[in-house]
Amino acid sequence: MDAATLSEALQNLQSMAPEIWQASQETGVMLGIGLAAAILLGGPLGVVLYLSQAGQMFANRFVNGVLSWLVNLVRSFPFIILMVSLVPLTRLLVGSTIGPIAASVPLSFAAIPYFARLVEQTLREIPRGVVEAAEAMGASPLQIIFKVLVNEARSGLISGLTILTISFLSYTAVAGVVGGGGIGDLAIRYGYYRFQTDIMVAMVLMLVVLVQIIQLLGNRLAAKLDKR
Numbered sequence: 001m002d003a004a005t006l007s008e009a010l011q012n013l014q015s016m017a018p019e020i021w022q023a024s025q026e027t028g029v030m031l032g033i034g035l036a037a038a039i040l041l042g043g044p045l046g047v048v049l050y051l052s053q054a055g056q057m058f059a060n061r062f063v064n065g066v067l068s069w070l071v072n073l074v075r076s077f078p079f080i081i082l083m084v085s086l087v088p089l090t091r092l093l094v095g096s097t098i099g100p101i102a103a104s105v106p107l108s109f110a111a112i113p114y115f116a117r118l119v120e121q122t123l124r125e126i127p128r129g130v131v132e133a134a135e136a137m138g139a140s141p142l143q144i145i146f147k148v149l150v151n152e153a154r155s156g157l158i159s160g161l162t163i164l165t166i167s168f169l170s171y172t173a174v175a176g177v178v179g180g181g182g183i184g185d186l187a188i189r190y191g192y193y194r195f196q197t198d199i200m201v202a203m204v205l206m207l208v209v210l211v212q213i214i215q216l217l218g219n220r221l222a223a224k225l226d227k228r
Contacts, residue, residue, distance in 0.1 A: 158218060173207065
């Protein structure tokens with residue numbers, strides 16, 4: 001790319017700064033709502049999946065089987081198909097199927113079982129002896145859950161949340177293609193349909209930078225919370 005072409009590309013990006021900022025905000029909204037749903041609903045669901053397994057405090061084969069089946073059912077849907085399948089529910093909940101809020105509905109549905117499995121797997125890595133020691137000391141179930149399980153697994157949970165965040169950053173780009181807005185929508189509208197390669201490249205670079213930042217922050221926080 002020669003100097004003139006680079007200068008033209010930079011001027012084009014500068015003129016589109018308001019749209020890029022709006023797209024970034026839309027991506028942030030979709031990601032924020034999806035992650036909030038994952039933490040608030042997927043986190044407890046993961047704990048229940050773990051505790052209802054054979055050999056755990058609240059072992060229940062039926063409950064564990066039903067929840068595992070539902071989690072696997074939702075996770076088996078490719079995200080683009082899940083978005084289309086949830087169009088009636090999305091319209092019912094938010095009154096529209098277009099925009100970042102509407103796109104947050106299928107994002108949340110996908111994020112909840114995804115994070116639940118990450119939480120379940122993280123809790124499985126906790127040595128059984130830690131829980132048995134807490135039980136021997138007379139700790140209540142709630143104390144075991146919050147002061148033992150969650151406390152011991154916090155580093156792994158942060159790592160899992162980091163993985164989820166990066167994965168769903170790419171999902172927001174897919175959501176943008178079908179009317180959700182955001183960085184993906186901007187890249188497709190200008191970079192693909194209007195053949196403005198500079199916009200496409202800029203959006204890809206923005207996503208790369210965001211992924212690097214998220215991974216760096218997640219690694220540092222997980223390392224800080226790791227008690228080993």
